[in-house]
Amino acid sequence: MKAMTLVVGGAVLLLAGCGKEAAAPEPVRPVLSMIVQPQVQASLGRFAGTIQARYESTLGFRVGGRIARRWVDVGSQVKPGDVLASLDPTDQRNQLRAAEGDLAKVQALWINAQANARRQQQLFDRGVGAQAQLDIAQTDLKTTGASLEQARAAVDQARDQLSYSELRTDHAAVVTNWQAEAGQTVSAGQAVVTLARPEIKEAVIDLPTYLAEQLTPDLKFVVASQLDPSINTSATLRELEPQADAATRTRRARLTLANTPNAFRLGTSISVTLSSAVSPRSELPASALLESDGQTRVWIVDPQQKTVSTREVKLLERTPGTVVLASGVQAGERVVTAGVNSLKPGQKVIVDEEDAQ
Known part of the structure; x- marks a missing residue:
């Protein structure tokens, strides 16, 4: 009889122990999470x-010739009037000398024509000179005067040609590229250097x-x-x-x-x-999704109770590592990002405040 009592008592104690284990509270789980930050710009x-x-400009010489020297390199800053490169000026100098020689000859003819016209006019005024001689002298003076103007223009042009043997900039700039090197023969107008205006x-x-x-x-x-x-x-x-x-x-x-x-x-x-x-959308790690029974949900952390609950969301885009939600979560809410399959509704969780924000 005592043995029977002991067996029954042991069974009662065993059942009581099992009841206590069944009533044990759910363990508090640490979770990884992040704060929802909706995006209004799509990359x-x-x-x-x-x-x-x-603004960039490509410059070239206005005359042809052989480049004698480059005065600046790529990256140099230049001011208005600075020389960028120069040609061998031998041809231009010879043309200027020839033009100046022609001018000197025409000036001599002009002086002689002036003297002759003045002399014929004096003779005609005294009545000893013929009208025809006077007309010839005056015509020769006008012709020589026109030749003189032409010779002066030729000298000016030759001087310009000589000045064109130097390539200058008319604005402040930075040298960005050279298309010709020293010793190279270039034609008039050929691209030589590129300048960039740095102000814009x-x-x-x-x-x-x-x-x-x-x-x-x-x-x-x-x-x-x-x-x-x-x-x-x-x-x-x-x-x-x-x-x-x-x-x-x-x-x-x-x-x-x-x-x-x-x-x-x-x-x-x-x-x-x-x-x-x-439109506002939220990007989350793909591990935050809980997909079951044809529904797509996420776990939302209650900041006051420190518990979790599921909420259905609308999926907009999916990549191997991330998902984009069109709706279902609000800005500032905390979403569980890992271990979503091991949670239960209402379960208490521990949130690390240093998780991704």
Whole structure:
């Protein structure tokens, strides 16, 4: 009888122990989470480019000849009137000497014609000179005068030709390219040097054709230095080349900068980010989704109770690592981003405040 009592008592104690285990509270789980931050701009890509001058000019000599010397190098800053390059002036000097010799000869003829016309006029006034001789002298004077003007013009032209053997700039600029070297023979008007005006700068990038055809007025361009992305400014599209480059199949875009930081020197490498205004949407890690029974949900953390609950969301876009939600979550809400399959509604969680914000 005592043995039976002991067995029954042990069974009762065993059942009581099982009841206590079943009633044990759910364990508090630590979770990874992030604060929802809706996006109102959709990124269309990032492209490399350079800072260039809006206005560039290519200069050449106004006369032909052999380049004797280049006075400045690429990157040099020049002022109005500075000499960029010079030709061998031998031919121009010889032409000037010849023109000056012709002028001296015509000046001598002009002096002689003046004296002859004056003499014939005096003879005619005293009544001993013939009218025909006077007419001839005056005609010779006019002809010689015209020749004198022609000779003077030839000298002026020869001087100009000599001055054209020096290539000068008429505005402040930066030398960006040389198309000819010292010792090279160039013709009149041939491109020799390219100058850029540094006062107005712009960003230049090459866009894929498919993207260039989809540009809209609400596009936002952010231009940043590749060396220091904190140096940046906004920009607007000023010009888009109508035809794509035959080799790269890209179209060149020129952007007007809202302001020009000092670090944006000519030739500076930049990165340009394109974005477009969109309806508010939220981007989360793909691991935040809980997909079951044909529904797409996420776990929302109650900041007061420190518990979780599910909420259905509308999926807009999915990539291997992220998802974009069109609706279902609000700005500032905290969403669980890992371990979503092991949670239960109402379960208490521990949130690390240093999780991704």
